[in-house]
Amino acid sequence: MNRTQEQYEKARQYLAGGVAASTRLNRALGRPMYFARAEGCRVWDLDGREYFDLCASHGAALLGHGDPRVRQAVEDVLARGAACSYEHELHAQLAELLCQTIPCCQRVRFTGSGTEATMHCLRLARAFTGRPKILKFEGNFHGYHDQVMFALGTPADQLGPDDAPTAYPGSTGITPGIERQLVLAQYNRTDLLEEAFRRHAGELAAVILEPVWYNAGCILPRPEFMATLRRLTTEHGVLLIFDEVLSAFRMCAGGAQEYLGVTPDLCTLGKAVGGGFPLSVFGGREDVMRRLMPEGDCQHSGTYNGHPIGVAAGLAAVKVYREEGFYDHIRAVGERLVAGLNQVFQRHGMAGQARGLGARLGIYFGVERFETYRDLVQHRRDLMLRFVAAAIEEGVYFHDYGGAACHHGFSAALTLPEVEQVLDRLDRAVGRLGAAKP
Ligand SMILES: Cc1ncc(COP(=O)(O)O)c(C=O)c1O
CATH class of the missing domain: 3.40.640.10 (Type I PLP-dependent aspartate aminotransferase-like (Major domain))
Incomplete structure (x- = not known):
């Protein structure tokens, strides 16, 4: 058993459901995630594995961790x-x-x-x-x-x-x-x-x-x-x-x-x-x-x-x-991340689609058009969960809390060269999903 699993077992003895908040359970993992350390756009789990954080504290960490x-x-x-x-x-x-x-x-x-x-x-x-x-x-x-x-x-x-x-x-x-x-x-x-x-x-x-x-x-x-x-x-x-x-x-x-x-x-x-x-x-x-x-x-x-x-x-x-240029950086990183993710899906023939604005983005599987909740219920959550699990395995942390389509995002601490590293890891993750393609 690794330290993350041990921690969850311990937490379940005292915390209701083993978590401090219900949506902390990552549906793709069937357990919560624990981070021992966080800095900028990266987090490290209890076993010392490093991840790019594309949850970014559900949007709270817009400046990155430990600014x-x-x-x-x-x-x-x-x-x-x-x-x-x-x-x-x-x-x-x-x-x-x-x-x-x-x-x-x-x-x-x-x-x-x-x-x-x-x-x-x-x-x-x-x-x-x-x-x-x-x-x-x-x-x-x-x-x-x-x-x-x-x-x-x-x-x-x-x-x-x-x-x-x-x-x-x-x-x-x-x-x-x-x-x-x-x-x-x-x-x-x-x-x-x-x-x-x-x-x-x-x-x-x-x-x-x-x-x-x-x-x-x-x-x-x-x-x-x-x-x-x-x-x-x-x-x-x-x-x-x-x-x-x-x-x-x-x-x-x-x-x-x-x-x-x-x-x-x-x-x-x-x-x-x-x-x-x-x-x-x-x-x-x-x-x-x-x-x-x-x-x-x-x-x-x-x-x-x-x-x-x-x-x-x-x-x-x-x-x-409010500083000059802050949103130029956010825009440049967001556009590259979303475009790169869409290229990854295309390259692997996967019916995934990313869409973002500013520092947050959505990823959708199996839906072409999404403007209302009634469009969203068509979203293939099964594929999303497999994608998130594979991404985590490759060192990119997404949190799936169980929404119809969850929100993801990054912090201003993520640089353009790091986006390329994120995309390489996601390319490998989607490559591993071959069997899960619709
Ligand atoms: C649009 C919106 N309103 C309200 C809330 C609730 O905020 P909190 O989780 O801080 O109570 C959230 C949280 O995700 C939200 O996204």
Whole structure:
């Protein structure tokens, strides 16, 4: 037994399911992965094997592991005692920088995780509008709280009608009846969105969506879908919330809202905003954010909110994202990686397709077109799992957490020459899959 397996056996005796978080189990391996060390774009497992990390902490490690600028900022705060649960001078510094960077942000608040950020944002939207319901898109992911844990991985035979997707629960134990406060629609289906507004506009507090749908790999909103969404929400006084937990800082400093040229009323930021440390943010229009206590009547608080370690790390990281040339490098690496991966699939006659934007990408097997969740359910997960297992064997780490199509990505620490090494390893991995070709 190797050290990784030993560790998992030990963990299973004390940790529920042997993991600290359910999706840590890599479905391609049937066990979690343990890394003893991480530096830049590489990780080393407990047995000393080295991997290029194409999970990149699910997007949190946009600067790479152990970035010295982030580390220095964290060490400075630690040296001063890192007292939490008090206001800190770093809070306003990061808030100011975020308001200068993210188009919709006139005011922000800090929370600890993406889940908390969407939860508070939705409460705020209800408080501001006085309306009960939220429109969410089939397959879009917004964290683990009860209100949004529906229509995530709906099986193909239970999708329901086109204009009324099934509120398929993503877990047991969800508050009974809470799904009645959700209106579900299909991503990229402008006609069905218009229909949903005809039926429900008056009771909608907000529409929440992934403005670039990275949780489905990498799916972009069609321009007319996005334009209609912005128009309808404005016309009906419904708040438009971009959940940028994953898309923020991914392709440009202003995130998907800058990239798409569409400004929402509110947004959430997570993962990369903390430079690899726990921090998330929600923010937006000043008049809406004023509804938060103590100015207004909507509650948002927490012992660890705005913990100085996360805020210091975030401040250091966001300064780097704003540096000249940062996204030129991300773009060059991303384009080469995606093109090279598609060449690898072609060379081996495999029905795989990679698609990316900025520092994240999706890999799809056996699907030509993917714009909605209903396209995605055709994706050959069996091939994906074999591909991921073979890639890990060759020294490229992808994490398959069991989504319809998982998201993958890289950090800014990955260089162009290293991309060629990644592609060589993936070429060998796909070569080994001969027997698995469709
Ligand atoms: C778009 C989106 N929203 C919310 C979340 C939840 O964030 P967290 O895992 O930090 O709670 C995620 C996490 O993957 C996400 O991708």
